[in-house]
Amino acid sequence: MLQVATDPMHQFKVVRLFELHVGDWDLSFTNSALFMVLGVLFIVGFFALALARPKTVPGRMQSMAEIWYQFVAGIVKDVNHEDGKPFVPLIFTIFSFIFVANILGMIPFLPGGAFTTTSHVAVTGTLAIFTFLLVIVIGVWRNGFKFLKVFVPSGVPWYILWFVILIEIFSFLSRPLSLGMRLFANMLGGHVALKVFAGFIPQLVIGLGFIGAAMAALLVMPLLVSITALEVLVAFLQAYVFAILACVYLNDALHPGGH
């Protein structure tokens, strides 16, 4: 008998699929790790297949790969102009990983349950902190101590400069927080809403019998389909926003103080 959970938060439980304890550390392979591996395998496999025999006039799969790459390269070129060219692989990796991780959470019946890795703060927080630290390292490497100019916007009168610097420092430190929280909260909220509305259908059918089934089919089902479509859109949108913000922060690192 299939045991299903009826509360909306059960889908986020991290389950150990393969126990592995090394000394004091718990290095078990969890379903979160499984979906990350699935995502990476999908990206690498898709691009390997699509670009196996490249033609000048691309076929369907090669077209898709080119559109994907061109989209990310377009973002970097828009925000960073020519200085951003070395960083296109980085932004491409960030965008692709987040996008595929979000989308994999929308596919039901995958092995291990439909699990969204980016719906955990641990994962999104790591991505955000990584981006933040990378920006600092690149800024200090390229500009030395002139990187501190990022806190001193140009064209500010001297009498409020100290106040503006304080505000800029706090706003700079809140970047990893907002980056990670935005992705996490969007994924978490979307999936909770999906499960709550999906839970209405069995509740209606069990509670009201035939009339309940009719109400469920006419009212709840279209709503559920629309919310699922919205969630797919949000999956793509959040990856796009993360990538664009990474580009904007990179711009700060490459040209500090140019507000």
Place this chain on the structure above:
Amino acid sequence: MENGMNLIAAGLACVAMAGAGIGVGTIFGNYLQAAIRNPSAAQQQFGNLIFGFAVTEALGIFGLVIALILIFAPPGVAG
């Protein structure tokens, strides 16, 4: 002692969505206004529109996260 104050607090945290709603409406309204005046330049700014929408929406969703924290892991109460 267990009281339901954390649920009331969670409900209050949802007031944050009012601000987010106003912000998102402002952004899209301004975009539509400008797009009707200058339709040929509207397509170029679509990326900025989506970016501004997502950043504004995030602030409303931060309120949702506070509400979820208050429901599922309320600090201070035995719960």
